[in-house]
Amino acid sequence: MTTATRADRQTPALHVADSHDLIRVHGARVNNLKDVSVEIPKRRLTVFTGVSGSGKSSLVFDTIAAESQRLINETYSAFVQGFMPRLDRPEVDVLDGLTTAIVVGQERLGANPRSTVGTVTDANAMLRILFSRLGRPQAGPPIAYSFNVPTRRASGSMVTEKGKGERTVVRGAVYHGGMCPRCEGMGSISDIDLTQLYDDSMSLNEGALTIPGYSMDGWYGRIYRGCGYFDPDKPIRKFTKKELHDLLYKEPTKIKVDGVNLTYAGLIPQIQKSYLSKDIDSLQPHIRAFVERIATFTTCPDCDGTRLNDAARSSKIKGISIADACAMEIRDLAGWVRGLDEPSAAPLLGALGETLDSFVDIGLGYLSLERPSGTLSGGEAQRVKMIRHLGSALTDVTYVFDEPTIGLHPHDIGRLRELLLQLRDKGNTVLVVEHKPEAIAIADHVVDLGPAAGAAGGEVVFEGTLDGLRASGTITGRHLDDRAALKPSVRKPSGALEVRGAGTHNLQNVDVDIPLGVLVVVTGVAGSGKSSLIHGSVSGRDGVVTVDQGAIRGSRRSNPATYTGLLDPIRKAFAKANGVKPALFSANSEGACPACNGAGVIYTELGFMETVSTICEECEGKRFQASVLEYKLGGGENGKDISEVLAMPVTEAEAFFGAGEARTPAAHAVLERLADVGLGYLNLGQPLTTLSGGERQRLKLATHMAEKGGVYVLDEPTTGLHLADVEHLLGLLDRLVDSGKSVIVIEHHQAVMAHADWIIDLGPGAGHDGGRVVFEGTPADLVTARSTLTGEHLAAYVGG
Incomplete structure (x- = not known):
């Protein structure tokens, strides 16, 4: 650790008098933290820095904020606590000086279709x-x-x-x-394709219904067989008009079947209630696929x-x-x-x-109140949450922010900095996890974690002032003043993707030719129309692969190994080395621990109280049967069982599967791509639900990199990247273009703009003040012209 003296570590404004002015953390061991001890000044703005996976979130969110919330919950009666989530005490020796913590994170606002x-x-x-x-x-x-x-x-x-x-x-x-x-207040009505609900050549008893869960052997079978409105042995195409109407549209009606009171409803009202009234992304994958297949949504005419x-x-x-x-x-x-x-x-x-x-x-004046909340980006959602706190009369609160500059043009970051300082000046403690130098610059105090990611991180490598960080020699300190230079030459396009008359959202009949075979950066202030142009007129075309930060569809069992297809060659390698079936090495199949069914945890339903999850005692969270863990791959002392492999970070697994007895070329190729996109610190078995938006995007990118040719659309790929990793990302983008792909990047980061072959700048403002192309050309031309807000900021960045 680079240690600053007490005098060096405090700006003159801090005046830390005693322990009452500090949040003290001693011996924190949450996730990868290695007995971290740190003292954070209250009523000041502290920025936490470090490479992705270094332990910033583990310290700020999973230790400080989590313990504050747990202690607050304990002040309520046992009855009230029964309605709250059960929170465990973080693994830390001493944690005192806490105040009420309000977390303003990047989680997207609830995507309930009724939420705006x-x-x-x-x-x-x-x-x-x-x-x-x-x-x-x-x-x-x-x-x-x-x-x-x-x-x-x-x-x-x-x-x-x-x-x-x-x-x-x-x-x-x-x-x-x-x-x-x-x-019914949804703003849209659904048109259902009846051919996707049943096979009219068959009877109900023959399995005519093709709706998930509507088996004649179950609950629905009992209702449809016993309702008396039609003959379950007659093919549906032979139904009378009344019988077909009753099957499809009959409103909920009380019936009695075998002496039991039940409610019958036609297929359409039943589907409307069960599936179409819910947020599609909250549905199970097979149900979601069914809904997308049967329903077309149009604006309500009434x-x-x-x-x-x-x-x-x-x-x-x-x-x-x-x-x-x-x-x-x-x-x-x-x-x-x-x-x-x-x-x-x-x-x-x-x-x-x-x-x-x-x-x-806060830079969201371009939104409307009718905008569905589920369509907001992570950065927009975080700033909407900030609005709840700006006018609050509360003081001496700890506000915790997770990369609040995400999605902001350099022009908008200034206003955000002012808002953070306003919260501090009201007497609050403001803790910010950040990578952007412009946001780090306003810190009263900086805590830098590292030195690297995952198992190689989890230590405080610097505490002190911004100037102290700059001179510290840590990765963050060395890269704090990095500035990418304009490229001496740019690639020549191989063609163009034409967009004509684009009018999505605020776009004003935009015509633009997007060069192919080069690195194109689309930029502009938040709300200027970047996403509307690219997602509305480019995504969805043949050969276009869109890699965004949206949620990855999957269950709570999903992890990087399952999502990327990496687990298949790993299972086959284990099976071949041990002469057994590959299915044994799946926690969702034959190898699953019988006590927890391969989940690694036991879920206990407590009625009206919060469901409690506890580590499975039989497999100790490893998810597999004990007999499966006896099979090793790699041989000798270096042999690993399947649970140990899933606990490896990508970089360790890349070395493991790249040489020796465990050499598996198919697995190694996937791991190389994961490392290429900056995810070397992720564990193979880490639940996908724990990944940030930027990590999700890079995981999706890694899965698509093996495809040949095509156009790649990336949406702010620098999200969550440390300063030191941006150069790595630029190298990756270059390799994609040099391999024959066209890359279109929506981005605010000046280093990516400077590295582009071609820039399309939208604006000049946001909302109805935007929606026009205000510049097309090379980065050098944009800097020379300085005709737009982007041009001014890029010129200042490169020293032009």
Whole structure:
């Protein structure tokens, strides 16, 4: 560890007087941390740096933030704790000086199809109150403007009450929401391909239904056989119109089968309820594939996609309905709210205006409140979460941020830095995990972890000031001032991919030729239309492979080895070396531990309480039967069992399968690609659910690198990369292009821009101020012209 003296480690502004001004961590051993001890100044901004996998998140999120949350949960009664997740104490000797920790991470906001930017903040709630007070004609109370509350007809008795003003009330359970009855507040309706539901040449008893889970041997079979609406032995094509209607569309109806009360519903309402009303990404893979096969979604013709009924849409304030307000760009909506002069609603207008201004201040003014929350990027989601805290009256809180600069153009990073400093200046402790030099530069205190990743990391290699880090000699310190130079020459394109009249989202009829056979970087401020152009007009074409940061589809058993196909050659190598079947070396097949079914943990359902997971005592979390672990690969003292192989990081496995008795060329080739994309520190058996967005993208890239030819689209591949790894990524991009691939990168990092053969810059601003191509050409031409925000920042970066 590079140790700074106490004087060196503190800026003059810190004035750390005693232990009450510190968060003290002693002996942290979470994940790869090696008895880490560190003292973090309170009410200051501390940035945690280090290569990917060095232990930053283990220290900040899994130790400090996790223990704060656990201690807070323990203050509640046992009854209340029963509704909370069960949190174990992190493995650490001493952890004191903690304050309430609020984690503002990159996890995407819930992709519930009913969730929007407006519903996940207070903005929609305040708009509904505003329209219920000022809207004319009034639709009713605030819920009358909510697309998540259904319309119910009045029932019960009407009673006229006398007194201070006469009013008529309806007694009984009555409410009147704003949900569009046609699409049930979804904004879209589904058209179902009936041919994908059944084979009409067969009867139900012959297995006509092709819907997952609708077997005649199970629960549905009992209902369909006993309902009496049709003959289960008659081919469906011979059904009468009424029989077919009852099979497909009959509304839920109470029936009795063998003396048991059951509910029958036609296939369509049943599928609508079970599958189509849920977020598609939350479904199991085979169910998701079924839904994608049967359903086509179109905008609801009744509400035109607004999700609201006629009454809610017809109520207006100065000619604007709540649907119109939610469809505006937030910066325009903020201006409209400021223009409303209504003294009776002044406090509400002030609070709503402040919330909307926060969106603009944080660089999200181009969003609309109707934008589905599941479509936000990880960086956008994190900044939306920040809005909840900017106006908070709480102080002496510990805010924890995970790479808040992700998805931000260099022009926008300045505003983000100001917001982080505002949180600090209110008396809060701000902990930031970051790689960008511009974000590290505002730190009062820096903690650098390393020296490398995985087993070679987990140590504090520097604590102190920014200047101290620069002079420390650590990997971060050595690369802090790295600047990529413009290439002396650029490649010549082999052709062009034409885009004509692109109008997705904010694009304004864009025509552009994207060169092929070269490295193309598409850039511009957040919200300028980069993703709309590439994902809307390039992704999906023949030969185009899109590698993004979206969630990887798979179960909680999935890991890098299963996702990349690496496990297949590994299993075959074990089988060949030991003369047994490959299936023995699968934790999802014959080799699975019988106690935990190969999961490595036992899940215990506790009724209304949180499900508890505990390490399987029989296999000790190794997932395999004890007899399987007796088989080794590699021979002699270097022999490894299958669980030991899955515990290896990629770099160790690459050496293991590259030589000696364990040499397996097919496995080694996959491992080389994983190392090439900067994932050498990942364990082969690490659950995919624990990977960051950048790690997921690089894992996907590794799986596609073996394909021949084609066009690759990468979406911010520098996400989560340390300064030292960016050069490695540039080398990888060069190798892809030199191997005959065309590479299109959506990116904000100036080093990638400088390395491009061709730049397409969108802007000039965000939202309706963007959507145009403002520059096409080489990086050198962009620097010389300085005609755009990107050009100005790139010129400053390369010293032009």
